[in-house]
Amino acid sequence: MSKTIDVTELILRDAHQSLMATRMALEDMVPACEDIDNAGYWSVECWGGATYDACIRFLNEDPWERLRTFRKLLPNSRLQMLLRGQNLLGYRHYQDEVVDRFVEKSAENGMDVFRVFDALNDIRNVRQSIKAVKKAGKHAQGTICYTVSPLHTVTGFVEMAEQLLDLGCDSICIKDMAALLKPQPAYDIVKGIKQACGQDVRVHVHVHATTGVTMVSLMKAIEAGADCVDTAISSLSLGPGHNPTESFVEMLEGTPYKAELDKSRLLKIKDHFATIRPRYQEFLSNITGVETEIFDSQIPGGMISNMESQLKQQGAGDKVREVLAEVPNVRKDAGYAPLVTPSSQIVGTQAVFNVMMGKYKVLTGEFADLMLGYYGATIGERNPEVIALANKHAKKDPIRCRPADLLKPEWEELRASTLALKGCDGSDEDVLTYAMFPQVAPKFFSTRAEGPKNLGKDPDAKPAADGAPAGKGPVSTTVTYDVKLNGKTTKVTVAPA
Amino acid sequence: MSKTIDVTELILRDAHQSLMATRMALEDMVPACEDIDNAGYWSVECWGGATYDACIRFLNEDPWERLRTFRKLLPNSRLQMLLRGQNLLGYRHYQDEVVDRFVEKSAENGMDVFRVFDALNDIRNVRQSIKAVKKAGKHAQGTICYTVSPLHTVTGFVEMAEQLLDLGCDSICIKDMAALLKPQPAYDIVKGIKQACGQDVRVHVHVHATTGVTMVSLMKAIEAGADCVDTAISSLSLGPGHNPTESFVEMLEGTPYKAELDKSRLLKIKDHFATIRPRYQEFLSNITGVETEIFDSQIPGGMISNMESQLKQQGAGDKVREVLAEVPNVRKDAGYAPLVTPSSQIVGTQAVFNVMMGKYKVLTGEFADLMLGYYGATIGERNPEVIALANKHAKKDPIRCRPADLLKPEWEELRASTLALKGCDGSDEDVLTYAMFPQVAPKFFSTRAEGPKNLGKDPDAKPAADGAPAGKGPVSTTVTYDVKLNGKTTKVTVAPA
Numbered sequence: 002m003s004k005t006i007d008v009t010e011l012i013l014r015d016a017h018q019s020l021m022a023t024r025m026a027l028e029d030m031v032p033a034c035e036d037i038d039n040a041g042y043w044s045v046e047c048w049g050g051a052t053y054d055a056c057i058r059f060l061n062e063d064p065w066e067r068l069r070t071f072r073k074l075l076p077n078s079r080l081q082m083l084l085r086g087q088n089l090l091g092y093r094h095y096q097d098e099v100v101d102r103f104v105e106k107s108a109e110n111g112m113d114v115f116r117v118f119d120a121l122n123d124i125r126n127v128r129q130s131i132k133a134v135k136k137a138g139k140h141a142q143g144t145i146c147y148t149v150s151p152l153h154t155v156t157g158f159v160e161m162a163e164q165l166l167d168l169g170c171d172s173i174c175i176k177d178m179a180a181l182l183k184p185q186p187a188y189d190i191v192k193g194i195k196q197a198c199g200q201d202v203r204v205h206v207h208v209h210a211t212t213g214v215t216m217v218s219l220m221k222a223i224e225a226g227a228d229c230v231d232t233a234i235s236s237l238s239l240g241p242g243h244n245p246t247e248s249f250v251e252m253l254e255g256t257p258y259k260a261e262l263d264k265s266r267l268l269k270i271k272d273h274f275a276t277i278r279p280r281y282q283e284f285l286s287n288i289t290g291v292e293t294e295i296f297d298s299q300i301p302g303g304m305i306s307n308m309e310s311q312l313k314q315q316g317a318g319d320k321v322r323e324v325l326a327e328v329p330n331v332r333k334d335a336g337y338a339p340l341v342t343p344s345s346q347i348v349g350t351q352a353v354f355n356v357m358m359g360k361y362k363v364l365t366g367e368f369a370d371l372m373l374g375y376y377g378a379t380i381g382e383r384n385p386e387v388i389a390l391a392n393k394h395a396k397k398d399p400i401r402c403r404p405a406d407l408l409k410p411e412w413e414e415l416r417a418s419t420l421a422l423k424g425c426d427g428s429d430e431d432v433l434t435y436a437m438f439p440q441v442a443p444k445f446f447s448t449r450a451e452g453p454k455n456l457g458k459d460p461d462a463k464p465a466a467d468g469a470p471a472g473k474g475p476v477s478t479t480v481t482y483d484v485k486l487n488g489k490t491t492k493v494t495v496a497p498a
Numbered sequence: 499m500s501k502t503i504d505v506t507e508l509i510l511r512d513a514h515q516s517l518m519a520t521r522m523a524l525e526d527m528v529p530a531c532e533d534i535d536n537a538g539y540w541s542v543e544c545w546g547g548a549t550y551d552a553c554i555r556f557l558n559e560d561p562w563e564r565l566r567t568f569r570k571l572l573p574n575s576r577l578q579m580l581l582r583g584q585n586l587l588g589y590r591h592y593q594d595e596v597v598d599r600f601v602e603k604s605a606e607n608g609m610d611v612f613r614v615f616d617a618l619n620d621i622r623n624v625r626q627s628i629k630a631v632k633k634a635g636k637h638a639q640g641t642i643c644y645t646v647s648p649l650h651t652v653t654g655f656v657e658m659a660e661q662l663l664d665l666g667c668d669s670i671c672i673k674d675m676a677a678l679l680k681p682q683p684a685y686d687i688v689k690g691i692k693q694a695c696g697q698d699v700r701v702h703v704h705v706h707a708t709t710g711v712t713m714v715s716l717m718k719a720i721e722a723g724a725d726c727v728d729t730a731i732s733s734l735s736l737g738p739g740h741n742p743t744e745s746f747v748e749m750l751e752g753t754p755y756k757a758e759l760d761k762s763r764l765l766k767i768k769d770h771f772a773t774i775r776p777r778y779q780e781f782l783s784n785i786t787g788v789e790t791e792i793f794d795s796q797i798p799g800g801m802i803s804n805m806e807s808q809l810k811q812q813g814a815g816d817k818v819r820e821v822l823a824e825v826p827n828v829r830k831d832a833g834y835a836p837l838v839t840p841s842s843q844i845v846g847t848q849a850v851f852n853v854m855m856g857k858y859k860v861l862t863g864e865f866a867d868l869m870l871g872y873y874g875a876t877i878g879e880r881n882p883e884v885i886a887l888a889n890k891h892a893k894k895d896p897i898r899c900r901p902a903d904l905l906k907p908e909w910e911e912l913r914a915s916t917l918a919l920k921g922c923d924g925s926d927e928d929v930l931t932y933a934m935f936p937q938v939a940p941k942f943f944s945t946r947a948e949g950p951k952n953l954g955k956d957p958d959a960k961p962a963a964d965g966a967p968a969g970k971g972p973v974s975t976t977v978t979y980d981v982k983l984n985g986k987t988t989k990v991t992v993a994p995a
Contacts, residue, residue, distance in 0.1 A: 212745060
């Protein structure tokens with residue numbers, strides 16, 4: 002008897018977020034939905050902060066409408082989302098009522114499984130959303146952000162799993178957003194959770210592929226008892242993305258484990274996204290191989306390329322390795338926060354500032370907040386000198402309480418502001434969109450009626466930017482033409498000025 | 499106490515063979531040699547049939563000079579080559595004296611480790627070369643070509659290992675040229691060999707990365723007792739190539755195994771080949787992700803793209819999947835031969851013929867020979883009807899003996915023919931070059947004095963093939979120029995005819 006290992010398919014959320022800057026339009030996903038729905042996945046991840054953001058910022062798509070479409074087209078599937086605890090899908094803490102309403106509306110629109118995490122692994126920041134998920138009768142998955150530091154231990158991660166289960170979570174996810182989870186710790190943590198919390202506790206493992214070791218980590222996690230793993234269909238896998246679903250299925254053959262997925266459906270899904278992928282060429286990550294330097298910098302793969310292009314824009318492309326070396330220092334000062342949205346951006350940007358302008362000469366507001374406790378507690382003590390600088394810079398005192406405890410009720414005010422916006426449809430969903438992205442929502446509401454914008458392009462229609470256009474503009478070498486002028490053919494040589 | 503796992507670095511042979519059509523020039527390898535030599539590898543694979551072929555066919559490089567250069571630049575390293583048993587580096591069987599002389603000369607020029615295989619796993623075809631390697635006092639590695647069929651079993655592979663050791667081999671290699679080796683059989687075969695032949699027998703594992711499962715297979719092979727694995731530095735890894743060296747090192751951290759490689763040297767090697775890679779853009783494999791359909795067709799990754807381009811040239815690009823489906827049928831008729839050079843080409847080409855012209859309407863000479871036993875014995879019975887066709891087509895009788903037993907002494911004749919060639923330097927090495935590649939050697943000898951040709955190109959100098967060249971050749975749109983003609987500037991409009 003072999004144990005069936007469940008699979009969560011990432012193609013509709015994290016795969017295109019990691020590989021093509023979250024730009025995939027809903028209409029490019031729709032044709033694959035029937036095969037996805039019937040391939041035998043345990044769940045289909047399809048919603049999260051970046052997809053929500055990209056919908057309203059770039060695609061003129063209502064993210065709630067996208068969710069409802071998935072619900073219709075994937076009737077047999079558990080729909081899964083990634084929720085940033087008290088941050089929901091935004092970049093600040095929300096007052097508990099907003100959390101409750103967001104979860105309630107997501108459930109109402111079709112969400113089944115809520116993977117809830119906090120960037121700092123501060124359990125207080127996921128409490129309210131887990132409570133809300135349970136209240137809605139949905140699956141609450143408590144999430145441990147995996148990271149490596151002198152303070153992070155297997156025991157610590159196991160204790161966090163126990164705390165998450167105490168909050169009522171239906172399952173535990175080990176979330177390795179930067180492909181740092183090596184085979185042995187993968188084995189040890191899963192084993193530890195199963196031993197401490199019981200063999201029946203479902204353990205899901207989410208890994209990226211960037212460092213080239215995590216397929217092995219999945220195998221070892223399974224040998225330790227993991228129940229479900231996350232993969233992405235091969236045509237949108239690897240690099241800063243994930244391990245390929247089809248390879249995962251094949252890998253288990255002959256072992257005491259099996260994945261019960263329909264291979265012919267997988268092939269169809271693969272073929273579909275293989276045709277879609279080149280349409281988004283301009284957004285594709287330029288990391289295609291592996292990057293093991295991440296084990297030192299810990300920066301998620303997707304972020305390195307962001308950082309590189311930021312630095313290049315500032316004419317400091319040569320500083321990339323210096324910045325990567327500074328990241329671990331900043332992280333240490335910040336109490337060894339895991340690096341995941343938003344802490345990865347906060348720490349990464351501060352590292353850039355430190356390299357460009359001198360160590361802590363300039364502090365970003367977000368980094369000051371992180372140092373002062375406004376994102377929550379960190380596992381390690383934060384550097385008191387930097388806290389003092391942050392205090393001075395932000396003119397705020399350090400806090401120790403749950404950050405959301407400082408917030409006043411805000412729903413009614415958010416609602417009033419939203420209703421005043423042109424194009425707002427008066428729904429709570431619109432209020433939530435405004436609450437998440439107050440800078441972007443007003444424009445989105447005003448253009449929503451124009452309908453979705455697909456940023457994909459026919460790859461055969463060569464973009465003008467790709468080399469000099471043929472026969473246009475100034476010549477770049479000496480060319481001789483036969484030119485008819487007033488009925489007479491003359492040899493004309495044209496040379497660059 | 500953790501066990502040290504040895505590593506063979508493939509960058510100088512199989513990595514660029516698999517990823518850039520074996521085109522890398524020696525001068526692009528030289529700057530990395532010091533780091534390679536001191537990184538701590540067990541051996542450095544650097545020579546084989548395709549590199550030898552590419553040297554004389556494309557690079558105007560003497561392969562023996564390349565070997566001597568490696569010997570000089572890698573004084574601390576075991577140099578390793580891949581040898582096709584009685585085929586040496588060519589595509590036919592050679593008489594034993596040629597085998598002896600080839601091995602002797604290779605050893606004399608600096609080769610240390612000879613990985614000897616036969617495409618059909620016919621032990622009689624590796625006997626002479628293994629004997630010659632032992633006589634030269636070098637390391638003879640007996641090789642099992644891994645493949646999957648109803649007749650191939652763990653027991654069968656273990657028995658082959660025993661036979662190879664009986665021939666005097668110093669180690670055993672499990673060679674998985676098509677990335678078919680899944681974790682469980684990897685474990686079972688290594689375990690089986692260790693149990694049957696003794697724990698002290700060195701087992702090396704060579705896998706490609708194409709299917710995305712073989713990093714896990716390496717882990718399981720190690721858990722079963724494997725001593726050495728083959729990897730390639732990350733900047734020339736994955737796709738139809740191999741698992742990345744740096745990832746392999748990281749993967750073992752915390753396990754009862756370790757790889758003692760110098761990570762800072764690895765980073766330098768990586769950086770070097772990362773700058774070299776784009777110079778060979780036009781030769782780069784277009785497979786970058788994983789291909790799990792190989793588990794059905796069994797065709798090595800590199801060959802699929804070859805086959806695709808062959809079919810496209812014949813205007814039959816739409817027949818690829820049909821051909822891939824025909825390969826297993828042809829292979830069954832041929833007694834379940836493993837698919838590796840040259841059997842992969844022979845079976846693949848026959849599958850193309852079957853699809854294009856009707857089942858066995860046309861037989862290639864090589865396929866007829868394969869069916870008639872002229873390449874050796876296969877594990878399964880060959881289809882008698884196809885043997886009859888081959889018999890009729892080739893006008894030769896089937897044989898059961900070792901193919902080389904039918905050959906008459908040929909060295910003196912080869913030597914005489916070689917000495918008659920313009921540019922031949924009279925050395926035995928030249929005779930061997932002519933013996934291996936009689937079609938190519940004469941031209942190579944005649945141009946050798948011109949020195950090596952580097953096919954790499956500055957990636958920033960946009961190749962002319964990439965879209966129409968700017969300002970060169972016929973215009974493709976209407977363009978208006980200011981042209982000075984006899985001192986007078988005139989507006990001239992040039993339009994495509």
